[in-house]
Amino acid sequence: MTMQLAGKRVLALGERDGIQGPSISACAKAAGATVVLEQTHCFV
Amino acid sequence: MPTAESSELYALTVTDGDPSWAGALAGVALKLPVFHVLEPDITAQIPEDVYERELSFATFSLDTDAVTESTRRVREQNGAG
Numbered sequence: 323m324t325m326q327l328a329g330k331r332v333l334a335l336g337e338r339d340g341i342q343g344p345s346i347s348a349c350a351k352a353a354g355a356t357v358v359l360e361q362t363h364c365f366v
Numbered sequence: 367m368p369t370a371e372s373s374e375l376y377a378l379t380v381t382d383g384d385p386s387w388a389g390a391l392a393g394v395a396l397k398l399p400v401f402h403v404l405e406p407d408i409t410a411q412i413p414e415d416v417y418e419r420e421l422s423f424a425t426f427s428l429d430t431d432a433v434t435e436s437t438r439r440v441r442e443q444n445g446a447g
Contacts, residue, residue: 324410
């Protein structure tokens with residue numbers, strides 16, 4: 323079953339050298355989710 | 367650059383607890399349903415203009431299949447999502 327983002331609360335965990343938090347956040351919001359945390363980390 | 371291993375690391379951290387036992391979530395199994403933003407089921411829900419602006423560039427450099435597969439595997443093995 324597909325997880326529907328609309329109406330969900332999302333933790334947007336980005337990676338510095340990949341897809342960063344603000345981009346994930348923008349996508350989640352555009353899909354109807356509420357972003358409750360947005361961070362970008364370096365996993366190196 | 368994100369890899370299958372780095373994706374697995376953060377996915378495990380928010381489901382089963384920090385596998386490196388180095389951070390605050392060591393031994394803390396949050397069991398959050400974790401998804402990679404590039405998984406097809408997720409990208410299908412993102413408006414095309416937003417996808418193009420925020421994600422399309424990353425798909426040129428990321429091994430999309432590897433990072434999404436490792437995230438999916440952790441999610442399913444930990445019963446989250």
